[in-house]
Amino acid sequence: MSSKQLTDFLSENLNELKSKGLYNVIDPLQGANGPVITIAGKEYINLSSNNYLGLATDARLIQAAVEAVNVYGAGAGAVRTINGTLDVHVQLEEKLAEFKKTEAVVVYQSGFNCNMAAISAVMDQNDAILSDELNHASIIEGCRLSKAKIIRYSHSDMDDLRIKAKAAKESGLYKKLMVITDGVFSMDGDIAKLPEIIDIAAEYDLITYVDDAHGSGVLGSGAGTVKHFGLSDQVDFQIGTLSKAIGVVGGYVAGKRELIDWLKARSKPFLFSTSLPAAAVAPCIVAIDIIKTSPDLMGRLWGNGNLLKKGLQDLGFDIGKSETPITPCIIADEKMTQLFSKRLYEEGVYAKAIVFPTVPKGGGRIRNMPTAAHTPLMLEKALSVYEKVGKELKLI
Structure with missing residues (x-):
């Protein structure tokens, strides 16, 4: 029999959500x-x-996944x-290190695992972390x-980061200091100010x-935000995922050999969790080769992103300040979203509502992600639906 305490807790909180x-x-x-599901x-x-x-x-x-299963098992x-x-x-790992222009890479079971593993393996109670x-x-x-x-600084506010970094350094309270940021912020699509962050970090x-x-x-020709800014040799930890553009599953940390x-x-996820199956690893190797040799894929991604952005803006929707194909349509109110x-x-x-706790309360949005696999016709059809529903709900 279930605990009454647990039953009451779950019922009350699920109903509240x-x-x-x-x-x-x-x-x-x-x-x-795929582009159609x-x-x-x-x-x-x-x-x-x-x-x-x-x-x-x-x-x-x-095909790479199928061949790997036959050789290595499930x-x-x-x-x-x-x-x-x-x-x-x-x-x-060797292919990723070459791709990211770092000395070495370690692969984990997910991008989430990377952040759970890497931060706690280096930072402890004697340290401080400046986090966007x-x-x-x-993260x-x-x-x-x-x-x-944990010292939070205002989003991409370099003045706030500098003030807090200075105060933390001069306090003498911490053995090590770290600054952590997303390269591209997943809910808004804006890009971190990495050159300024690197300057503050050096200071x-x-x-x-x-x-x-x-x-x-x-x-960055597929290698990411750090390469985009030409900073591959100046960032200590580069975290990546194998489940988004790579198209499979897993994550990795790139950096110095030591x-x-x-x-x-x-790092505990490396030590205590079964490694990725070969059927996930082999297609990642193929995907990296495709990205390196097929710039047209990124071109289609950006073209589709620009098409959707312009279409939503022309209709009167608020798409925030995205600098990448990630295209939020900000509604604000959670129930309306x-x-x-x-x-x-x-x-x-199919465009899911994103609400608290994924975004702050009052920041409800539809996070649209056009891909290289969409056709312009698909996106034009989606925009026509956006127009119909937006007018129906008096959002435009």
Whole structure:
């Protein structure tokens, strides 16, 4: 029999989420996560995927996964430090290091795991972390796990970062100081001011940490935000994901050889979690080669992003200050955001509502993600639905 305390807690809090428009309904897909998806037998134009370059459904990646299963089996069978390191893990790490222009890379089971692993392996209760207030939840959790003092600075506000870095340095309270930022902010699509951050870090001897999950495959000829700014040799930690532009699953940390050696010796997700199966690793290797040799993929991504942005702006929607293909449509009110998403769904466009705690309260939005796999016709059809629903709900 379930505990009455637990039953009461769950009932009360789930009902509260639903009443405030903060409850998320999960829709299982019947098939692949491409530009058009099938849910409950109906097709939808998909604007909610992070499959930026369309590689999740690429035949070359699928073939690599199939071949890897036949050679290595379904699972890796152990953690990396026992006998769960396959030769394909090493190949992927070497390819990523060359791609990111760093000395070495270590691969993890997810981008979230990277931030849980890397921050706490280096920072502790004697240290302080300067963290952008809009950093991803995995960064926030990684910082908490480290037990370091967390000093939040206003979003991309370099004056605020400088003031707080100076105060932390001059206080003499901390053994090490780190500054952490997303490369591209996933809910707004804006790009971190990395050149200024690097200057401030040099002035106050800050360890630099960039989570480039949404910049990889999108900026810097695919290598990400750090390369975009020409700073590959000046950032201590580069975090990346294998589940967005790469199109598969996993994450990685890129940096100096000694840093990667330390993470392999001390980061808990590496030490205590079974490694990625070869069927996930092999297609990542193929995906990196495709990104390096197919600049047209990024061109299509950006072209589709610009088409959708202009269309939404021309209709009168607020798309914020995005500098990347990520295109938020900001509604603000949580209940209206949920209703707007529901009506888009009913009209054949899958564009999920994003509300608290993913974004601040009062910051409800539809996060649109056009990909390289969309056609202009798909996006024009989605814009016509946006116009119909926007006028119906008196949002435009």
